[in-house]
Amino acid sequence: MAKSKKAASAKASPKKGAKAKSSPGKTPVSRSASPAAPAGNLSTEALVAVKTAVSQNVSIDFTFTGGIGQATAILFRNGVLINMQSISETGSIVFSDVQSGDVVTINGVCTGTATVKLSTPTIPANPKNFPNGLMMANFLIK
Amino acid sequence: MKTQRAGLVLLLMLCISVQLMAQQKSPNPIFTADSLASGNYKDVLNSFFQLGLERLTSPDKEIRFKGTPFAVMAKLDTTLLIDKNYRNYTPLRNLNYAVGLRLDSSFRFNGFTSGITFAIINKRDETVSKAFLKTVENNGRVQQLYAANTAAGKEISKIQDMNVKGALLLELDAFVNQGTSFKSLSPELKEIILKAADEPLRQELNEKGDYNFTDTAKAIYSQLKEDLQKKVLWTVGVTDTTYKDQFVFSNLVLHTQFLKGLTRSPETTHDWELDIQSGLQFVDDTLKSGRDLKRMLFNLETGMNVVFKAKTTKRSYLEIKFSGSYYRNFAQLYAEEERDRLSLNATVRLRVFPEVWVPLEFRYDPENGNFLGFINIRANFTALGSIAKQL
Structure with a gap:
């Protein structure tokens, strides 16, 4: 897993007392203004998460039942790893x-069942249930 | 499900009607329904509920219910199944209780039975094992799948057209979670996955056109879980029986059992498991007037269970257990009774349906030449998952 890639400027704030870890990186600083650059453009703008008028905070709720579990969520934009946190x-x-x-990528394991719910509409639809495994x-x- | 139920009824009827060869005693058929899970150790320590009808063809029958206090609590409050609570109740889940009614040949009440069993060491419960989670996450093949999933998501995020992106992610989800084979994917997604996969996985995808990501992930997890079932389980417990006309113990048994898998290679198609059990039984001395528990009998059984598994699925289809038993009577001997006794035992356990086992037990007394046979039926059901779905 590409843990070495750093979140350029996205804020990371785990809540509800969950043991979430942010990927190693500098203190996140949001930038406002210009929209994200198109894919293939390797300018500074392309590699930096930029806060725009349509930016939103997205909460990803993990519920493990009948056992324990752990998971990592990674945020990609135009092929760039923007943020990565584990729970x-x-x-x-x-x-x-x-x-x-x-795109939010989820990798993890649960010994009972797990439900992943994002606070925004997605494709495929969420919440998504996982059996043990x-x-x-x-x-x-x- | 209907097929399984029909099979169960058929086997129950078989259990009632079949009289297996026995020289001294009548057969001892047992029907047991374990409502949580399969796995050999569930016979020793069940995790949720177990309903049993024992000795159906014998004059002394028994209806027995086994469970854990946690199971009842979780039925009443499903939030206990959430991981933070679930972990805290591990000791309670390691405690089993059993209550039963004994019936005579006319199915009339013939006394109560009850008992508790506690797992002193239970390293087989993967549901609360952090070490197991680490083992899974550090597994090389699991990391390959994680890397492929991550890299595919990353590649798709580069696409600018939202419709194309959405369609590819739906297709990717079908591949990762719904069992769609690699050959059924669109050429675009195939290309993305081949680009995303590490070399060993890429090679597998190229060689096996019908590569199934979902099944592969399940198989890897099942294998790792199966490896955990070889760890130590040690239980202790007490069981008692009362008289039919008085709530006084007619029989009290202190028992202990130790299980440990001995096979290390995950690729093997047969596992060896050490099974040691011992009991100290206190019963009424009928030579003396009144009711007491002064007759003390000891037994020790040491055996080896061989589990034969299918090569591809690794699911066991046949188990054969060989064991030797030693009995010692510490009390005053009755006429023609022996102080010490030995027997050789064998159990052949055949899987007839995915969740139904038919164990045939044989016991041979080398001194007296007696040969006994028993037929049992055990069915396992997964109930915890359905309860979790109620959340």
Whole structure:
């Protein structure tokens, strides 16, 4: 997993006391203004998460039942890793400055059942239930 | 489900009607319904509920209910199944209780039975094992699948057209979670996945056109879970029986059982499991007037269980257990009774449906030449999952 890639400027704020870990990186700073650059453009703007008028905070709720679990959520924009956080028990991860078209990737494992719920509409639809075993999914933010 | 139920009824009828060869005693058929899970150790320590009808063809029958206090609590409050609460109740889940009614040949009440069993060491419960989670996450093949899933998501995020992006992610979800084979995917997604996959996985995808990501993930997890079932389980417990006309114990048994898998190779198609059990039984001395528990009998059984598994699914289809038993009577001997006794035992356990087992038990007394046979039926059901769905 590409843990070395740093979240450029997205805010990371786990809530509800969940044991969420942000990927190593500098203190996130949101930038306002210009929209994200198109894919393939390797300018500074392309590699930086930029806060726009349509940016939103997206909460990802993980619920593990009948057992324990852990999961990692990764936010991609135009092929760039924007943010990555892990959780090791029922709780939430919050990605700030999420934009339409971003992809949230989930990798994890649960020994009972698990439910993943995002606070925004996605493709495929959420919440998504997982039986015991590996949990893997990708959600497109609408 | 209907097929399983029909099979169960058929086997129950078989259990009632079949009289297996026995020289001294009548057969001892047992029907047991374990409502939580399969797995050999569930016979020793069940995790939720178990309903049993024992010795159906014998004059002394028994209806027995086993459960855990946690199961009852979780029925009343399903939030206890949420991981934070679930972990806190681990000791309570390691405690089993059993209550039963004994019936005579005319199905009339013949006394109560009850008992408790506690797992002193239970390293087989993967549901609360952080070490198991780490083992799964650190597994090389699991990391390959994670990497492919991540890289595919990353590649798709580069696409600008939202409709194309959405369609590809739906297709990717079908591939990852719904069992769609690799060959059924669109050429675009195939290309993305091949680009995203690590070399060993890419090679597998190229070689096996019908590669199934979902099944592969399930198989890897099942294998790792199965490896955990080889760990130690040690239980202790007490069981008692009362008289039919008085709530006084007619029989009291202190028992303990130890299980440990001995096979290390995950690729093997047969596992060896050490099974040691011992009991100290206190019963009424009928030579003396009144009711007491002064006759003390000890037994020790040591055996080896061999589990034969299918090569591809790794699911066991046949188990054969060989064991030797030693009995010692510490009390005053009755006429023609022996102080010490030995027997050789064998259990052949055949899987007839995914959740239904038919164990045939044989016991041979080398001194007296007695040969006994028993037929049992055990059915496992997953109930915890359905309760969790109520959340």
